[in-house]
Amino acid sequence: MPREVGGRRGECCVSAMIRDVAKAANVSPSTVSRAFTMPELLRADTRERVLAAAAKLGYQPNRAARGLITGRTGNIGVIVPDLANPFYPAVLKGAQARARESDYSVFLADAEEDPGLEVELIKAMAKQVDGVVLCSSRASAGVLTDIANDTALVLLNRRISGVPAVVMDNAGGARQAVVHLAALGHRRVAYLDGPASSWSNKGRRRGVKTHGAAHGLDIVELGPFPPTFEGGLLAADLSLAANVTAVIAYNDLVALGVISRLKDRSVGVPEDVSVIGFDDIPMAQMSVPALTTVSLPGERAGRLAIDVLNGEIGNRLRDEEGPVRGALPTSLIVRSSTAPPRS
Amino acid sequence: MPREVGGRRGECCVSAMIRDVAKAANVSPSTVSRAFTMPELLRADTRERVLAAAAKLGYQPNRAARGLITGRTGNIGVIVPDLANPFYPAVLKGAQARARESDYSVFLADAEEDPGLEVELIKAMAKQVDGVVLCSSRASAGVLTDIANDTALVLLNRRISGVPAVVMDNAGGARQAVVHLAALGHRRVAYLDGPASSWSNKGRRRGVKTHGAAHGLDIVELGPFPPTFEGGLLAADLSLAANVTAVIAYNDLVALGVISRLKDRSVGVPEDVSVIGFDDIPMAQMSVPALTTVSLPGERAGRLAIDVLNGEIGNRLRDEEGPVRGALPTSLIVRSSTAPPRS
């Protein structure tokens, strides 16, 4: 139940309103407002008095009311494809922390890997946020461009002409994975596709193929598979049938699924098949064998996305599609799931 | 950049406003408003006309403005202690999904296991939400009671006199763990404490002690430890020194840490030491050995918390501190980290 404070009128709101403070400090509401938004315009003593009164009454400006007039809400939205993939909580953690530092609150939504829902969520959010960070969007470029037109939008791990984005160097990570495998002596390796609409998947696949060819590897493309542990279970059998000695999975969840299924089928990892993932989720180091994986700076990307949204970095990254510039570095973490192929 | 639409006035807002729709449908703004909030009061054809116009213009009511007058924001807040603990993304996923179903948006904040921050976050949120779900709060009962006084609050895994809560049956889970260990033949087992301010920890500890005694077990209490993998690393050595044959950890993260450290010290799990966790996070089934753990219905609890907030369940759970009623059931999942003690 709201607790009334001073007002003689409707007794509407939780805690004090600007009028209460004004009265207590013997000034007009405008002055109180200024004390918060343009303190330098007030005489020092008035400011003190107002601030003191505000503090005593526990007054905090109503952001909704303020937003109505300023056009800024003080909120930002973050949309992720699946909270159950540990990579996104990491991004979210970074984003939320950074948002808070710049005095923003964050709206969260889980798009459940569904492009339709994604768009719906973004539209529902648009009215109440100053901008949204959209992670690994599965929506079409056209739709996103439209949205970016009337909503401040920052893409994370997705790049579209003219829309600001924070991306990670997927192809570079893929290169490192391929080089590692080649050095180990592998000659035939599978790439396990993630969602067809995933931009990250494209980059990873491209990296694997390009650098695989450059290193004389046979690259077998399998999938697409759901980007989940279950997807990996599925992929394992296909990989075995494809007669490869190593597998690069779309992400860690899939890689972990592959390892699990391989184990069930008594195929040794890494003796019989090497496995590499992407993301470096916490599980990756706990699995047995510990997973060799391309580490992505999720939390950092989350923070950066907020900065971009804040315009602190602004259009630095707003270049056209093409050679990826400004991509966050990725790095291969070699653990125990990779080894030379059985000769 | 906001895109202007119809207004002759200030060109303020993204997309259409109520006046634009009113004009397009040849009705007054009130009628448009009613078409959305009390459709049955309008003549069918007017309603159609208005809705059509609204759809064509892509109009959606500004929730901030609406909230200003109705006193309802359509937002709910969720605060978790640590997004990096996979248990909370699960809760969050449930809460967000359920919130969406009832047309609420969710504000998210990560309290970083800090009671001070928690309170600060809740206060900052209070103005812009209709209620908040506070997960595993570490704040004091007094502070929380105060907050519950002027903010609709639902506690999750925390019980305080007079504050609605969704809780899980920690003691019951602990009982199952103890019974399992006793049946296996263990006689001396350690309980690894989580945060001292954690309500869940209290329940688990109490369950272990009570039922341990009832089953003639020696219970050694160790800790508290941070509720993380690192905390488990720490706890493992102390457990070894305590000369127990089994360990019940505060949560899965800690249990996993224990297993990892034990492995490093060449202590076999489960041959030398059995390990049980709480939560059943996804990692639990992937670890080697797979972790025996008390499964908690996190996602379900998240959904339920929203329902309670919605008043759909209302004060059903609002009973006094004491015998826990309405606690969500927990169940022991036996996997490979428990076995009879070395004789």
Next chain:
DNA sequence: ATGAAAGCGCTAACAC
């Protein structure tokens, strides 16, 4: 340096 008044987009009384 401060106050008065207008109004953000919407809904809720109250007319008609």
Next chain:
DNA sequence: GTGTTAGCGCTTTCAT
């Protein structure tokens, strides 16, 4: 049934 009026809590010209 539908329009008119007032006003949510705040900021912002415009006076003074």
